[in-house]
Amino acid sequence: MRTILTLLLVLAPAAAATGGRPDMPTYRWENFTTENGLPDNHVFNVAVDGKRVWAATENGLGLYENGKWKVYRPEDGLTHRAVLYVAPDKRTGDVWIATMGGLSRFSAGRFDTYTQLTSGLANDVVYGVAVQGDDVWVATAAGGSRLNTRTGQWSLFNERNTPMYEIWTYAVNATPSKVYYAVWGGGVLEYDVKTERWKDYNDPDGETEMVLYKDQGLIHEITTSVSYMEKEKILWVATYFGASRYDGRNWKNFLEKDSGLPSNFLNQVKGVDGNHAWFSTDKGLAYYDGENWAVYRPALDTHKPEMLVRDAAGNVTRVETATAPAHHYVLGVDFDGDDIWVATAKGLSHGIRMK
Template sequence: MKAKKYNNNDSGFLAVFITIVKTYLPFFLRILPASLRRCITLAFLLLSSTVYAQQLPFAHLSIADGLEDTVIFAIEQDKQGFLWIATRTGINRFDGDRFWTYGQNDGLPNNLARDILNTRAGRLWIASERGIAWFDGKKFQTLTDWPKNVSARVIKEAADGSLWVATYGAGLLHISAGQSPQILETFDRSSGLPSNRVRSLLVDNKGNVWIGMSGNIARISQGQVQTIQWHARRTEIRTFYQHSDNEIWVGTRHGIFHFVDGRFLPLDLGMDLSKQTINTIKRDSKNTVLIGTRDFGVYQYNVNGQVKHLDMKDGLPDNSVNSIFQDNEGNLWFGTYGGGIARLSTSKVLNWKAQKGLPNPNVYAITDDHTGCIWIGTNGDGVSRLCNQELTHYTRDDGLPHNKILSAMIDHNGTPWFGTLQGISHLQDGEFINYDQDNGLSGSVSYHLIQARDKTIWIATNNGLNRFVDGKIVQFRRIHGLPDHRINHILESKNGDLWIGSANGLIRYHQGKFSNWTTEDGLPANFINDFYEDEKGGLWIATNNGLSYFYNGVFKNWRKEQGLPHNNCTVILPGKNDEIWIGTSRGVAIFDGNDFTVITAKEGLVFDLVNRGAGYRDPEGNIWFGTGEGMSRFAADFKPGDSNPPPVHLLSISNNQTQLAIDDIAQIPQQDSSLHFNYSAISFQRAPDVNFRYRLDNGGSSKWRETRLRDLQINSLAAGEYTFEVTARIGNGQWNDAPAVYKFRVTPPFWKTTW
């Protein structure tokens, strides 16, 4: 049999050309007109898009998720655990699953909110364009003596619980704490401030109040105003920060300065920030300093003095970062100017998307050649090789038989093989050697291929099973005993048998004979997408209707009801400590034998839809998934988010659409009883894994009922006294032993009342 050959000797020309251009382009551009420079620079950026880049698993939240606006000014967490987000058009409260929006109709002085403060006493304050307000649990209450038409910019708490508020027009206001807050004193030009327009504010560890304006800094110490001389270039003081050594830093329109020997001097962090606008400076739980900028993303400065830069190419939704916050789960939140918010929960996941080098984000196959290079098959744009931090692409123009790649594997000699929509191919000495039906394949669509220990190549096609050895192809079809022609997956077992996943169940090829198991034998579905064999010889099977384990002739099955995110299981891989990783149409599930931990795009996966068979575990134990919008790699030491019991809260209770006070014992007429409960359990990393249980007790021993719903309707109750309880857990972890409780009384109609 003579295979078709296509020469690929010129495939490296583009990479060489790009290298030459990168070297000489800066010198060449200097002598060209500005308009021509822009055109050439744009052309080069498009040409060099094949350069490899990876992204951190930022989870993006925007208007489509329920966020009020994409311009974020502040992020804070209240004492109950809810996240609050200040935007141009209102305030959001977030529990990891749902957003609630508050605006002027809910008591805010203005919808444009610039800052949020959660005091040590647990009161939540908002600084808005027309004053400040606090949240009483239902709506916002405003300060009655706030000066007219004055914007509140920043709000901070002093050691005694009083508040300091930076305003744009009335200087600095000192507000009392307590049930009826009011203005205690005002510091403005008449008090010695250089300006009544205050941009930034800090109350330091000694109780000093630092005030930032345009080109000026003042400090209030023991009630006295002192102007701090600014010896550098006049600039806006945008933010204050107190470092771990108590040194005061300021972020300006021209970088960062620090307070040394009574004056502010440029701060050297080993990078030039002198031309950058600094919006915010925060410190995380690892003492890493996070610097949010306008247009240049975020800089991370760790305790060892190392600097890391993050921007949109690393996964941020926008390069202008206004606010940074770390919640009590350890998640980092980034509020941007125009890109919404982003959450970063782990650095143990890396993502690749189309705009980061992949020509097509729809990844169907992943493998590696054990030299550090990853081979990626795409749905329509051929093969990409990820090697030495660069991507190289191969298509039909380079000799592939088709650009839709359905499977990939590396043989014992290190040669890559590919199953395509038009036969199989392998790359040898720079040439693609192709085989299709003209060369003996039973079907042109090659869904999967493996090399057995005896070096035989087995090929799964749309029209039967094929064995390729010594340049010859042998077909297996129904006439040879094969139960079905649609073959999806192949596995060589430890004892040398061949396991075959088909569209008509599980097939074993043993000593030249085929055996078949279907739904009639206990399989959850006949369409098998993937499987793997564990150390005991048991077979874990991913079907289009659930997960199955086949051992000693018995199937044990799991579906969505048992914790899978979706019944269509597309990939199955072994993890560490006997964990099973399952790719589905709605994310990835990690199964430890008892519980499923779900990972979606909100937890770091590049996209929720994992393609059939697009999974790989590399020699280092990293887990790879190909999805409809890119590729994710989970590090071997990746750990899912915390599974501690989440806090549970009753949000609202109504009867016949009439709101009831949660802290009162309601009297509900029996003939009108139609109760609606709305509740929440707060988890940001593990929101898809939250499970609830509830019970309604009226003096007996009512049983708990489990649900994944966050709303519950109960109708037609008998007269009596009731206690409603709801609690939650992560996956099948420990239930929160402090349920949310509501007590009420259902009263009988008057004709059933004892006179």
């Protein structure tokens, strides 16, 4: 709680200008690759779990603890070497692991495996997982699955019992009141925990990549990530064609051409709160404070570390920095107090907050 509060306080008032430039957070980046213990340089996602950091990589699960990496692979009990997502259960200390070959539960050194053959899981291609109390929500290539860990009951969600016309669920975000699925090619699916009802959100201009109706709905059907801020009731959505923010009544969309996003191709969005969010794009890591933007990356041309700052008026300032995330192709982020951890296509980065 204290950590979250600290993060919010530090990130919130970022509008104060520094020589006309918004005072956006800066970081010193430490990068990890296979050379210093990371299981693989293709890092699909990262999860911060207290003093533990979990790296979901193409060739194993990495655990960073006490300054050292420990690697888990199928020979250790992991269901598949390609790990796509990791969701720590803060209550129990267990970790749920989405892989290309099923779902694993890691609990104090023990792996339990759930596949479409051994369990009620819908499909072995598991893109995402989220923990909601005793329920574990899973995003698979054949729809959503929910495991009640007390009873062992699996419930599947697909085109037959939800408004899901495309069943390729790509990410899931679960909070006490709502569960959201990013459905690749099918928009966003919302589950209301209280009413047990589903609702879908779609791009009003259909699957076209043209934006005919900006801010009238979800920016695109090919969604990759959802992040719901329960306190403010704000939903952040990432797509391959821009990002969206929904307050329950109005949509606001973000595109490269009219925001600080370095690209419309988004792999993930992770909200800090209703007005602040991190965007993982193919052209860098972006932060939005409600008005201003910052992008952190190695420059696309020179590969030198850089930070781009865009103010509310659209003025962009390039700031040279000493360090940058490991690569501009960013797949995911997670927070640890003031710090941020970043999964990229060529390594995992630890952003240590400077100011």
